[in-house]
Amino acid sequence: MQQKNIVQIMETLKQVYPTHTKTTLNRMRDKPDAFRILISCLLSLRTQDKNTEIASNNLFAVADTPEEILKLPVKKLEKLIFSSGHYKKKARTLKHVSEIILKDYNGKVPDRREELESIKGIGPKTANIVLAFAFGKNVLPIDTHCHRIPNRLGWVKTKTPVQTEIELGKILPEKYWADFNAIFVQFGKTICVPISPKCSECPISQYCPKIGVTRRR
Numbered sequence: 001m002q003q004k005n006i007v008q009i010m011e012t013l014k015q016v017y018p019t020h021t022k023t024t025l026n027r028m029r030d031k032p033d034a035f036r037i038l039i040s041c042l043l044s045l046r047t048q049d050k051n052t053e054i055a056s057n058n059l060f061a062v063a064d065t066p067e068e069i070l071k072l073p074v075k076k077l078e079k080l081i082f083s084s085g086h087y088k089k090k091a092r093t094l095k096h097v098s099e100i101i102l103k104d105y106n107g108k109v110p111d112r113r114e115e116l117e118s119i120k121g122i123g124p125k126t127a128n129i130v131l132a133f134a135f136g137k138n139v140l141p142i143d144t145h146c147h148r149i150p151n152r153l154g155w156v157k158t159k160t161p162v163q164t165e166i167e168l169g170k171i172l173p174e175k176y177w178a179d180f181n182a183i184f185v186q187f188g189k190t191i192c193v194p195i196s197p198k199c200s201e202c203p204i205s206q207y208c209p210k211i212g213v214t215r216r217r
Contacts, residue, residue, distance in 0.1 A: 005207040006155065010176045010183075016203050017186045024053040025129060026182040034109035034134035035101070036064055041126045042093055043084040049189075055084035066098035066107050093121040111135045124162055132181070138174060140165050141181045145188025152192065154209045 022029075025044060028037050039059065044052040058080045063069045069077070077091045084090060100119045101109060109130060110116055116127040128141035140146070142161040150156045156167040172180065191198045199205050199216040210216065 005153075006172060009153065009204045009207050010173075010180075012203050013183045013187055014179065017183045022182055023049050023185055024056065025133060026185075029133045032134045032136075033064075034111075034130060035066065036060060037134045038097070038109055038122075038126070038130050039064075039069075039094060041129045042097065042121065043081055043090060045086070045090075045126075047083075047085045051083045051085065055081040058083070066102040069094055069098040070102065097121050109134065111137075113139075124165065128165070129181070132178065138177050140168055140172070140177055142168070143181070143185060144194075145192070146181055146184045148194060149184055149188055149192050152197075152208065152211050152213065153204075154211050 025037065025040055028040060036056075040052060040056045043055045043059075047055075059069075059077075062076075062080060063072055072080075074091055074095070077094065078087045081087050081090055081094070097119055101107060105115070111131065111134075113124075113127050113131060116122050116130060117124065125141055125143055128139045131137040131139050132141055142165045144161075147158070147161040147164045150164060150168060151158060155171060156164055158164045158167055168180075188194075191202050196215045196217050197210075197213060199208075199210065199213070201217075202208065
């Protein structure tokens with residue numbers, strides 16, 4: 001295990017990926033709106049960040065409340081979020097989530113994980129992003145990058161993002177939790193990519209055992 005290098009790695013990556021270089025979802029933390037953050041997170045699933053931003057901007061220019069999304073004709077909603085990919089399924093999810101929030105939570109996004117995950121279409125990562133970015137709660141949103149890289153570093157040995165969240169919570173100092181997702185998403189998209197990571201350019205290569213890496217640049 002490389003646990004002794006966690007602080008060195010986090011401090012190094014914080015310098016390389018400062019807070020002003022953020023993903024679409026992380027930028028939304030500056031003026032948190034729980035419903036917008038939830039919807040953007042649902043749009044971000046299985047797509048690139050640039051597509052999330054386009055789809056979110058298109059949608060929010062027309063509708064950014066549960067009531068407004070429910071009023072949108074399905075075809076119009078699909079057209080607005082087309083750039084996010086899987087737009088038909090996502091449109092159904094946005095309609096369902098908006099309906100439940102309006103019906104069961106008086107139009108307000110709940111601030112408890114159990115309640116968020118009880119809504120069909122909202123998984124652990126989405127729930128934690130809402131809790132962290134909208135409500136400022138100290139949780140660890142784990143996406144594919146946040147799962148892959150800690151395993152590659154040898155911090156954890158896990159099979160699923162849920163397991164990674166649990167194990168990381170035991171060893172990662174809480175002072176890094178708020179920025180962990182933003183840092184590792186950027187790092188995972190630019191350097192520590194899934195296939196052939198750019199180890200020759202990596203600022204933390206000296207600390208990394210490169211577990212599971214068969215080809216690198």
